[in-house]
Amino acid sequence: MKGFEDLLDDFENALLKIDRINAASIFRGFTQESKEFHPVEQLVVGSLDRIGEKWELGTVSLAQVYMSGRICEELIDEYLPKAKVNRKDSPRIAIALLIDRHALGKKIVTSLLRAAGYEVADFGDGLTPERIVEKTIESRIEILLISTLMYVSALKVEELRGQFDREGYRVKIIVGGAPFRLDEGLWERVGADAGSRTASDVFDLLEYLGDGKGVS
Amino acid sequence: MSRQPMTSMERVMTAITHKEPDRVPLFLLLSLYGAKELGMTVEEYFNKAENVVAAQRAMREKYQNDCYYTFFYASIETEAFGSESFFVENGPPNAGVPILDTIEDVFHLEPPEISESPGLKRVLRATEMLKERVGNEVPIIGVAMSPFSLPVMQIGFEKYLEMIYFRKEAFDRLMKVNEAFCVAWANAQLAAGATAICYFDPLASPTVIEKEVYMRTGNVVAKRTIAKIRGATATHLASGLTLPVVHEIAQTGTAVLGFGSADDPVALKKEAEGRVCLIGNLNGLEMVHWTREQARQTVKTVIEQCGKGGGFILSDGHGEVPWQVSEETLLAVSEAVRLYGTYPLK
Numbered sequence: 001m002k003g004f005e006d007l008l009d010d011f012e013n014a015l016l017k018i019d020r021i022n023a024a025s026i027f028r029g030f031t032q033e034s035k036e037f038h039p040v041e042q043l044v045v046g047s048l049d050r051i052g053e054k055w056e057l058g059t060v061s062l063a064q065v066y067m068s069g070r071i072c073e074e075l076i077d078e079y080l081p082k083a084k085v086n087r088k089d090s091p092r093i094a095i096a097l098l099i100d101r102h103a104l105g106k107k108i109v110t111s112l113l114r115a116a117g118y119e120v121a122d123f124g125d126g127l128t129p130e131r132i133v134e135k136t137i138e139s140r141i142e143i144l145l146i147s148t149l150m151y152v153s154a155l156k157v158e159e160l161r162g163q164f165d166r167e168g169y170r171v172k173i174i175v176g177g178a179p180f181r182l183d184e185g186l187w188e189r190v191g192a193d194a195g196s197r198t199a200s201d202v203f204d205l206l207e208y209l210g211d212g213k214g215v216s
Numbered sequence: 217m218s219r220q221p222m223t224s225m226e227r228v229m230t231a232i233t234h235k236e237p238d239r240v241p242l243f244l245l246l247s248l249y250g251a252k253e254l255g256m257t258v259e260e261y262f263n264k265a266e267n268v269v270a271a272q273r274a275m276r277e278k279y280q281n282d283c284y285y286t287f288f289y290a291s292i293e294t295e296a297f298g299s300e301s302f303f304v305e306n307g308p309p310n311a312g313v314p315i316l317d318t319i320e321d322v323f324h325l326e327p328p329e330i331s332e333s334p335g336l337k338r339v340l341r342a343t344e345m346l347k348e349r350v351g352n353e354v355p356i357i358g359v360a361m362s363p364f365s366l367p368v369m370q371i372g373f374e375k376y377l378e379m380i381y382f383r384k385e386a387f388d389r390l391m392k393v394n395e396a397f398c399v400a401w402a403n404a405q406l407a408a409g410a411t412a413i414c415y416f417d418p419l420a421s422p423t424v425i426e427k428e429v430y431m432r433t434g435n436v437v438a439k440r441t442i443a444k445i446r447g448a449t450a451t452h453l454a455s456g457l458t459l460p461v462v463h464e465i466a467q468t469g470t471a472v473l474g475f476g477s478a479d480d481p482v483a484l485k486k487e488a489e490g491r492v493c494l495i496g497n498l499n500g501l502e503m504v505h506w507t508r509e510q511a512r513q514t515v516k517t518v519i520e521q522c523g524k525g526g527g528f529i530l531s532d533g534h535g536e537v538p539w540q541v542s543e544e545t546l547l548a549v550s551e552a553v554r555l556y557g558t559y560p561l562k
Contacts, residue, residue, distance in 0.1 A: 018381050058457050058478075061426040063377050070374075101302075101310055104373040126302075126310075151501060151538055152307025182455065182477070183501040 004042075012047040015068035016060060027075045031083065037117060040079065044072045045116045045203060052200030065199060066104060069111030076115045091210035095145040096123035096132050098160065099153035105177050106147040108199045116203065120145075129160040136164075136171055143172045143210055145202065146192070154179035154186060161191035172209045174202065224282040224354045225411070232448075232471055232493045234527040240519055240557030241282040243357070243495060243531040244546060246275050248289065248308055252539055259303035262288050265341035272346060276354070278543075279550045282529075284350070286343045286410065287359040287536070288335070293401065294369045296333035297325075306539040316371040319379055322386045325370075327397035330404045340408040347409025355412060357450070358405035359535075362417035363394030363441055364434035370394075380425070380433060391437050399444040412448040412471070415441075416535060420465060421456025423478075431464060438468040450474065450495060455534045459484050466492040476533030477502070481521040485528070494522055497533040498549065503541045511548035516556040523561050530557065 002010075007030060014023035031040055051068050054060040093113065097106045103125045113120045123135045136144055148154040157175055164171055175187050176196040187195025194205045222230065222238045230237035246253075250271030251261035261267045272284045291301040291311035300312035316322060330336050339358070346356050361369075367376040367390055379387045402413045419425050420434050442449050451465050452474030458465075459479050466473070466488070473492045475484055477499035488494050497518060506514070515530065522528040530553050537546070556562075 055423075058423065058460070061422055061429075062424045063380070063429070064426055066374070066377060067381065099304065099310070101312065102368065102373060107374060150304075150307055150310065151540070152304055155540075178455075179501060182499060183504070186501070 004039075008043060008046050008050075011043060012050055015047055015051060015071055016064050018064070018067045018071070020071055020074075023071050024075060027079075031079055035083075037083070040076075040083075041116055044076065045200075048072060048112050048115065049200045049203070052198040056198050062104070062108075066108050066111075069108050069115060069199070072115035073111040076117065080117070090118050091142040091206070092121075092140055093118060093143045093145065093206070093210075094121040094123050094136060094139060094141040095147065096127050096135070097125040097147050098127060098129070098132065098156055100147075100149040101126045102149055103147070105149065105199070106145075109145060109147065109176065109196075109202055112199050113202065113206075118206075129156055129163050132160060133163045133167060133169070137167065137169050141171055143174065143206065145196075146173060146175045148175070148177040148179060151179045151183075155190060157187075157190040157192055174205050174209065176202070225352055228282055228355050228529065231526045231529055234490055234493065234525060236526045236559040239559060240523050240553055241529045242280065242550060242553045242557075243283045243285075243529050244275070244279050244281045244549070245285050245287070245357075245532055245536055246272075246279075246281070247285060247287045247536050248539060249537050249541075250275065252306075257303070257305070258307070258309065262292075262338070265338045265345060268338075268342040269345045269349075272342075273349070279546050280554070281550075282354070284346050284354055284356045285359075286339055286346065286356060286405070287414070288339055290361060290416070291369055292335040292339065293361050293366060293397075295335045296328040296330070296397075296401075297370060298328075299369070308536065311369040314370055314372045316375075319371070319375055319383055319386050322371070322379075322390045322393075325390070325393050327393050327400065330400055336401065336404070340404055343405055343408040343410050356410045357412055357414055358402070358408075358410035359414045359416060360398050360402040360405070360445075362415050362420070362434070362438060362451075363391050363398045364437045365417050365419040366394050366398070368419070380429065387433070395437060395441050395444075398441050402445045402447075402449075406445070406447040410447070412450055413445055414474075414535065415445075415449045415451045415470060416454060417451055418454040418456055420451070420461060421453040421458065422460045423453075423456035427460055427464075430461065435464055435468065438465070438470075442469045448472075452495075452535050459487065462487045462492065472529070474531070474533070474535060481518055485522045485524075489525065489527060493527045493529065495529040495531045496522075498531065500532045500534050500536070500538045500541065503532070503545050503549075504538060506545050506548075508544065508548045511545050512552040512555070515549055515552035519553070519557045519561065523557060523559075 301309040450472030455476035458475040475496040
C-alpha cells in the first residue's frame, strides 16, 4: 500500500499534468479511506504548497499553478457537502481586485483557499478603494486580500488603508500580485499588514494574522 | 585617437550583429512617460500622434536615448477588436471587459482592419512623423502583441488557459485570426517607417506557460508569424524568465530577446552569444527608489555581465519605464551607460 508521501507525489504530478481524471481518481480514493477533513487538507494544501514553491523556483508555470488550484477547488466543492464537513471557525476573509480587471492572480488565491476549506467572499474586479471599504465594513471582514497587476494600482493600497483608518475600521490587509513580487518592500510602504509572494504563502499569512483560526 | 561616435542606428545595428559598437546602446523604453514630459494626462497624451512625436524627440535629447519607441499601450490592439481601454492617472491604461464572452465566440471572430481603428492609425501617424524627421539615424521601435499572448486581453486568462489545454480547435481558430492581425499590424508599422517590431510575448516565458506546452503552441505560432513580418523583430517576455527558452526563441527567427531582473545575466549571455542579441534588464519598479549611486552601480554590473563582444542593449526589463521613476534616475542611467559602456570595456 502506498504511503502518504507517495500519494502526495502522485497527486501533485496529476495536477502538474493538468490531468483532471487522474487527480480526481487519486483524491476520491483517498477521501473514501479518510473520514476526517484534516488529512484531506494535508493532501490538497500539501500538493498546492509544493507547486507554489516550484513556481517560485521557476520550475513550474503560472498556468500550472492556476489549473492545479481550479482542479482542487472542484474536488473540494464536490467532497465537502458529501462528507458533511463544514467550513467553520475561520476568520471572515474577502478578496478583491483593486482597480485592475485581469483576475488570474485573484482566482488562483481564491481557488487555493477554497480548496483548503476556507470560506472566501469574492468582492469582484476593477474595484475602487471606496467600494472595497464599503463592502468590507458591510460584510464585517477581518482579513482582506488585495490583488493587483499594475504598479499604479498597487500604490492605491495606501489610499485604501487611509480610508479604513478614517472610518475607524480595523482590518488586516494582505497584498499580492506582480508589483509586490518585483518590489519586495512595496507591501510595507503602502501600509499592508503582509505581502504574499506566491499564492500558497497566503496559508502561512492567514495563520499568522488570523490568530491561527482554521478549518476544523 | 578617439573614434568618431556612431549614430544610434549604427550603434544598434553593430550590437545586434554581435560586434562591439562605440558604446552599449541605451533603449529607455519610454511610453506613457511622455505624458509626464509634456505635463498631460495619459489619456490626453495618447489622443494625438503629435504629442507622442514631441515627447519622444524631447526625451531622446534629454536622455541620449538610442531609439524612438512608438508603443502607446497594450490594449490599443484590443480596441481595434472592439473593446475599451480604461485610463488611470500616472499608469498605463487597463484593458476593459474582454470582447469574447465565451470560448464559442472565437468561431465568429475576424481580424479587424488596421485602417478602421483610430488608435492604430494614431500609432502609424506618429511613426510616419518620426521617420520623416529622423530618416535612418535613429531606430524606431514599433510594438505588436504576439498572437499567442493577445488572448489574455481578448477573452481573459482563465478561459484562454481552458482553450490551450482542452479546446485545441478553438485555440487554433483564435491563433489564425490573431496571426493575420499581428502580421498586418506589424507590417503596417514597418511600412510607416518603423525599423523593427518588438514582438511582446509574455506567455512564452516558463514563468507563465510551461515550456512543453509553449513549444507546441506559442513557439509554433511565433515561427509562423515572425516569418511573415517584413522586418527585424525583438521578442520581449515582459519580466518573465527567459533563460530556459532562449534557444527556442532564437529559433523563431527573432534578432533580439528581452530579459528581466529575475534572469541570471551571466548564464543568459553565455546561452545567447552569437544567437540572439539581449536587451534588458533594469528592474523598473526598483528604479522608482534608486539613488544616483544605485543607478550607476546597477548599470555598471549588467554591462560587465552582458556587454562583452556586443550583442547587448541596455534597457529596462519589462518594456516600459514606469511613470514613478524620476528624471534624475533616468539621467543617472544615461550617464552611467556612457561612463561604463564605452568600448573597449574596462
